Amino acid sequence: MTRTPLWLLLAPLCALGCNAILGIERLPSEAPADAAVSGNQQDDQDEQDDQRDPDGPATNAGQGGGRVTARAGEGGRRTAPTDEAGPGGTATGTAGAAAGGAGAAGRSSQPNTAGRASPIAGAPAQAGSSATAGSGADTPIAGAAGDAAPAQLTPVRGRVIDYFRHGIANANVRIGEQTTRSDETGHFSIDAVPAVYDVTVSIAASINNLATQLALQAQGLTRRDPTLQIERALPEQSAPVSVTIDQVTFPLSTTQRLITSWTSPDGVYNHDQTSQSVSTSITWYGPMTSAGIAHALLYETSGTPALPTAYTAHSGLPITLRASPDVVPIPFSLAPQSIESGNVSGTIVGPNQNRAVRAVLRFADATALELLSDFRAADSFSYLVPKLPDTSVALSAEDRANGRAQGITAAIIDDVAPGKTVALTLPPVPTLIAPAANKAEVDGTTVFQWNGDARVFLMCAESTFNYDRVCVLTSNETALLPVMPASDFVPAANTGFIWYVETHDYYASVDEAAGEAGYLSAYSYGRIVGPKRGHGAYTRSAERLFTTRP
Numbered sequence: 001m002t003r004t005p006l007w008l009l010l011a012p013l014c015a016l017g018c019n020a021i022l023g024i025e026r027l028p029s030e031a032p033a034d035a036a037v038s039g040n041q042q043d044d045q046d047e048q049d050d051q052r053d054p055d056g057p058a059t060n061a062g063q064g065g066g067r068v069t070a071r072a073g074e075g076g077r078r079t080a081p082t083d084e085a086g087p088g089g090t091a092t093g094t095a096g097a098a099a100g101g102a103g104a105a106g107r108s109s110q111p112n113t114a115g116r117a118s119p120i121a122g123a124p125a126q127a128g129s130s131a132t133a134g135s136g137a138d139t140p141i142a143g144a145a146g147d148a149a150p151a152q153l154t155p156v157r158g159r160v161i162d163y164f165r166h167g168i169a170n171a172n173v174r175i176g177e178q179t180t181r182s183d184e185t186g187h188f189s190i191d192a193v194p195a196v197y198d199v200t201v202s203i204a205a206s207i208n209n210l211a212t213q214l215a216l217q218a219q220g221l222t223r224r225d226p227t228l229q230i231e232r233a234l235p236e237q238s239a240p241v242s243v244t245i246d247q248v249t250f251p252l253s254t255t256q257r258l259i260t261s262w263t264s265p266d267g268v269y270n271h272d273q274t275s276q277s278v279s280t281s282i283t284w285y286g287p288m289t290s291a292g293i294a295h296a297l298l299y300e301t302s303g304t305p306a307l308p309t310a311y312t313a314h315s316g317l318p319i320t321l322r323a324s325p326d327v328v329p330i331p332f333s334l335a336p337q338s339i340e341s342g343n344v345s346g347t348i349v350g351p352n353q354n355r356a357v358r359a360v361l362r363f364a365d366a367t368a369l370e371l372l373s374d375f376r377a378a379d380s381f382s383y384l385v386p387k388l389p390d391t392s393v394a395l396s397a398e399d400r401a402n403g404r405a406q407g408i409t410a411a412i413i414d415d416v417a418p419g420k421t422v423a424l425t426l427p428p429v430p431t432l433i434a435p436a437a438n439k440a441e442v443d444g445t446t447v448f449q450w451n452g453d454a455r456v457f458l459m460c461a462e463s464t465f466n467y468d469r470v471c472v473l474t475s476n477e478t479a480l481l482p483v484m485p486a487s488d489f490v491p492a493a494n495t496g497f498i499w500y501v502e503t504h505d506y507y508a509s510v511d512e513a514a515g516e517a518g519y520l521s522a523y524s525y526g527r528i529v530g531p532k533r534g535h536g537a538y539t540r541s542a543e544r545l546f547t548t549r550p
Helices: 006-016 018-023
Strands: 154-161 172-175 178-181 187-193 197-207 210-221 227-229 238-247 258-265 268-272 276-283 289-302 307-322 327-333 339-351 357-362 367-374 381-387 391-399 408-416 421-423 431-434 437-442 447-453 457-463 471-472 496-504 536-540 544-548
Touching: 154 172, 154 197, 154 367, 172 187, 178 187, 210 227, 238 258, 238 289, 238 307, 258 276, 258 307, 258 327, 258 367, 268 276, 268 367, 289 357, 289 367, 307 327, 307 339, 307 367, 307 381, 339 408, 357 381, 357 544, 367 381, 391 421, 391 536, 408 421, 431 496, 447 457
Parallel strands: 154 227, 210 471, 238 327, 339 421, 437 544
Antiparallel strands: 154 187, 172 178, 172 197, 197 210, 238 276, 258 268, 258 289, 289 307, 339 381, 357 367, 357 391, 391 408, 408 536, 431 447, 457 471, 457 496, 496 536, 496 544
16 A cells, blocks of 8 residues: 655645645754764675665665755855944854844954854844854854844845756745746846845756755855755656777777767766677766767777776767667777877875775866776876877775764866876865754754855655655755755655765855855766866765654
8 A cells, every 4th residue: 555645745735834744944053963973884895885876766876867956954154244244243143134144243353354144044143242252152242222224135046957058947935035947048036135045946856757855055145146056856868879989899808998988068978898799878967959979999908807908999879869669870980099198197186095086087068977986096096098189087085984973085187188186175065963863853953064165055865665765965064954844845844865965076165055056076976977167176074864753
């Protein structure tokens, strides 16, 4: 018998007060005293096991475009611009407070040096409060009655996109009490927005033929043109293909490696081809027709791990795929060639418990064709890479310790030319504090807390039952799940979720992370995929399980 989720049974009662039904209240002034304990201790030493299966449930992650990551939370610290609060003042409160944003209305009692805003998420702004400027303190102190100017409300014109930067249509966008829907290109507009604000996006999607709820809240924005990026929300498309290789002798020798790929603005496919003909299916996201480029690269290797020693043939073909049962032929002719090559070298600073270095050949068409994976990487390396026209190399170094039980850290350098030497520094992984592992009866009032060295975090909670996920993009180290009424997201009752904290690249603020190109790193689950983003970094904390309120 199919079980009807509790929230469906309660939906007609929302007119009587959804907050009371779902247990969503204002965040208390003190976080619960859950002790920080070890997270999910799933042993995940094997690199393949640590990657999510795009066709599996939330606990078996997908590779490059499998799982959506988003972050939960509401309210929290706001660093007010100096023209919004008293100079260098520390602000408390939600964007949209009567003073026009966090920390308005107070005169600073200290020199004009920026302080830090109160960590109490959702606390109301208080006129006449200020902070010890320049101290970085989190606790506001009483200030003289302020002479703040009236808040100025101006429009926000933004966009909702996915990992590949497609616009997401019909997303519900909320700022304060105002809501709207994104248009066919993902654009939205909301008038009369305070200087500092939170924006929440809710999407009803279908992932692997399952109805899915997605939500993302970006906190403490001031920019009027935010781009809000959700990893995956568009329909998955696929086409059967037949990849054939001419002028190569099969089976390949033990020192040969043949990589085939297809890349478009909508998806990525990479495959180690070991036979003359391979029948497979290629997936992408969004449009039913996708025009891309297929590549094949043959090269010689030696050693353990097998690293390139010479590049012997390459071919590229324009290939358009359509979502239909018709098989698309991809025929490569790989006559022997003389391909010039050179070395890229570098050093790695950071942990080395389970380290790997990867080199990816970047083509002008955005193809990221993986050349090598070195799982015994020391603190220095040197790899032979091809010098093909209009190509460069992207390098990533990672250390994933004990997999999801202890977190992942990675650094990425893009657009590396042969002959260059680079330095990769692995950033520290965020540490989860509360709630403790296996916390029960979690709802919209539960405080999620962590520590980290980054300035911008992505805190996410994913259902272990389906693909539902909710996230918060924030400069705080605390968050609430932005569930109804903060968003359209209604978590299934008494259901398991995992939560974790990610960082992407080196953003100085949520405003910067909400730029036109999107927030998500080019590194995704052990691979470099998607558009070039330059130098970057990625971390992911350990995971912890919790159960929603019955």
